[in-house]
Amino acid sequence: MKNVDDLISSAAELADRGLSKGEIADELNVSRETASWLVERSGVSSPETTPAEEPQAGGPQDIHVDWSAIGRDSRRMTNVARAMADLLASEGDEVDLTIGIEKAGAPLATVVAQELDTDLGSYAPAKHQWEEGDIEDLGGSFSRNFAQIRNRECYVVDDTVTSGTTMRETIDAIRDEGGRPVACVVIVDKQGIDYVDDVPVYSLIDVVGVGHE
Numbered sequence: 001m002k003n004v005d006d007l008i009s010s011a012a013e014l015a016d017r018g019l020s021k022g023e024i025a026d027e028l029n030v031s032r033e034t035a036s037w038l039v040e041r042s043g044v045s046s047p048e049t050t051p052a053e054e055p056q057a058g059g060p061q062d063i064h065v066d067w068s069a070i071g072r073d074s075r076r077m078t079n080v081a082r083a084m085a086d087l088l089a090s091e092g093d094e095v096d097l098t099i100g101i102e103k104a105g106a107p108l109a110t111v112v113a114q115e116l117d118t119d120l121g122s123y124a125p126a127k128h129q130w131e132e133g134d135i136e137d138l139g140g141s142f143s144r145n146f147a148q149i150r151n152r153e154c155y156v157v158d159d160t161v162t163s164g165t166t167m168r169e170t171i172d173a174i175r176d177e178g179g180r181p182v183a184c185v186v187i188v189d190k191q192g193i194d195y196v197d198d199v200p201v202y203s204l205i206d207v208v209g210v211g212h213e
Contacts, residue, residue, distance in 0.1 A: 007064060011035065012042035022126075027103075029065040029160045029188075063207055065160050065188050071104070080204070081111030084185045087202040088116060088155055091183040095153045099123050099142075099181075101170055105158035112157050112185070119147035121154070123173060125166045140173055149177035156184040161203065167196045 007028060014024045025035035037060050070076045099121040100109025106122050113120040122143040142148065154174055161167055171181045181199045189203035 008038050008042045011038035015039050015042065025162075029067075029104075029162070030062050031060065031162050034060045034062040062162075063190050065190070065207075067159065067187060070187075071107075077107060078111050080187060081108045082115055083204055084108060084157065084187070084202075085112040085115035087185050087204070088112070088183055091155070091200070092153060095155055095182050097121055097147055097149070097152045097179070098155045098157060099170065099174065101125060101156065101158040101166060102143075104160075108159060108187070109155075109157035112155065116155070118155065119152075121148065122146045123170050125169055140169060142173070142177070149174060149179035151178040153180045153182050156181055156199075158184070158186050159188070161186050161189045161191055161193055161201065164191055164193050164196050167193075167201065171197050171199055 007030075010028060011024055014027055015021075019027065021035045021039060022032055024039065025032045028035065028038070030038070070080050095116070096118050097120075098109050098113040098116065098118045100106035100112075100123070102122055102124045109122075110120060112118075122145070123140060124143065125140040156167065156170055156174070158167065158170075167184055167186075171184075174181045184196065184199055184201045186201070186203045188205045188207060189201065190207045192206050192208060193201050195201060
């Protein structure tokens with residue numbers, strides 16, 4: 001995926017398949033605002049968009065991350081996830097649970113859990129239900145098919161930090177279940193975030209915007 005037109009086309013395809021704007025944001029590794037803009041630019045109708053509405057011409061300020069060259073190859077993804085596990089290796093001796101944020105964080109977390117000898121959990125964030133409005137009205141959930149929190153210390157794994165909202169939501173959800181998030185790790189951090197709610201965030205790649213007025 002090389003340009004904005006490709007992103008708009010991909011957003012239209014995903015919207016036609018019935019994905020929410022939050023899921024589209026997740027699939028394209030962009031913010032929710034960017035996902036909304038892309039869908040609107042594509043001309044795909046939604047309950048919140050009428051034909052009279054004209055999408056913002058300039059578009060939001062965001063960075064698209066395409067790591068599909070890693071994700072489509074299990075060997076490459078395993079090697080990247082091992083590097084992520086190495087970033088966490090010095091963080092606590094009592095951690096026995098790794099939480100993967102769905103969708104992309106889950107396969108990465110599987111390898112991280114294997115490398116660090118922990119159980120594996122999975123969290124579906126609220127953004128997967130999001131279309132428009134306040135995301136605070138929605139809620140995420142831990143999958144019952146994986147290990148449960150049960151007052152345990154946890155690592156959190158995702159592919160990308162865009163705004164930090166999903167990471168913060170996951171940390172809050174772990175604490176609500178009585179767990180203690182010890183550290184987070186991602187492939188790409190688009191915000192240069194060192195901590196989320198006092199929990200350290202490690203990344204293999206930091207994206208830093210450079211510009212001037």
